[in-house]
Amino acid sequence: MFATFLVAILFSGKVALASESSQSLSPFSPGERLTYKLSWGPFGVGSAVSEVKEFRNVDDECAYKFAFFVKTNPFGDLFYKVRNRYTSLAGLGLKRALVYTRRENEHKKSRNVDIVFNWHTQSVQYIREGVRRDPVPLPESALDPLSSIFAARLLELKKGANYSMNVTDGKYVEKVKIEVGKERRHRNKAGDFNVQIVTLDFGMIATAFGKKKRAFAEVWVSNDQYRVPVRMQGRAMWGTFRAELVAVKRDALPQITFAQAGHPKMGCPEVTD
Structure with a gap:
């Protein structure tokens, strides 16, 4: 339950991109690794790691691969x-997810x-332990809870702005609502940041709150070219949870443009893992 809630905090998104230009710099590239300390109230309870993997080929479509532990x-x-x-595997435009997997060991x-997306039939199917639920219809674009946070990082954050994005957990499709709040300074182990405080309304998408109550969370996003989630926090029935950025690692590679990401020379191997 705790991990489900954390993923919901970390991985929801917005739709208004900073730029549609293919020459825009992506705020993330393969090799990025973000490490977080997890807290429950005043107690440290664990860690989380977000990674951008190498590009993958999914049904002849080059895709981002994201991982979260x-x-x-x-x-x-x-x-x-x-x-x-x-x-998560998602198309390079980060408008449509392709595959989302959850391997959970809790208690x-x-x-x-x-969670498998079929954009030919415009539907998504939830499969647990090989048991398939009936497909759920999708709108023109939709992301899973993980890929949506990376789409969110493509935004220009402006105080007072409101955005939304279609996000699905395979059972339900919700239009996640986002409100951009004030800017402030924030210092932690990872550095000193200007952050924009963003409030998220997940609707009834699956979180630790259950499906009968609306779920809300707050994300502090760095106001720089990387737009990193620096702090995430939210409240569940058993207390307040927080994820605080403690380390950032990036491979010694230049930031890529969206055009380069889709270029054959960037490499897009078949999925093997």
Whole structure:
């Protein structure tokens, strides 16, 4: 439950992109690794890692591959042990997700979930342990909870702006609503940042709040060329959770443009993992 809530905080998004130009610099590239400290109230309970992997070929479409890992520490294990891995494949325009997987080990339960997008039929299907639910219709564009945060990083954040984006967990499609708030300075282990405070309304998409209550969270996004989520926090029925950025690693590669990302010379191998 905790990890599901965290992913919901980290991975929701917005639609108004900073620029549609193919020459715009992407704020992220393969090799990026962001590490977060997870806290429950005043207690440190674990860590999370966000990674941008190498490009992948999915049905002759070049795609981003994103990965996210959640692990509780020994203290967190005493209450609710979590060892979760999430992956997403999404088209380079970050308007349509292609595949989203959840490999979750929480407390004494495990879940293997695959969410498969079929844009020929404009539908998404939720598959758990090989059992398929009926496909759910999709709008013209939709992302999964993981790829949507990367789409959000393409935005120019302006105080007072409001955005929305279609996000699905395979069971429901929600128009996530976003409101951009004030700017402030924030310092942590990863550095000193100018951040824009963004409030997210997830609607009824699956979170630790359950499906009968609306879920809200707050994300502090760095106001620079990388637009990194520096802090994420939200409230659930058992307390306040927070994810704080503690380390940033990027391969020694130049920032790529969207045009370069889709260029054959960038390399787009078949999916092997």
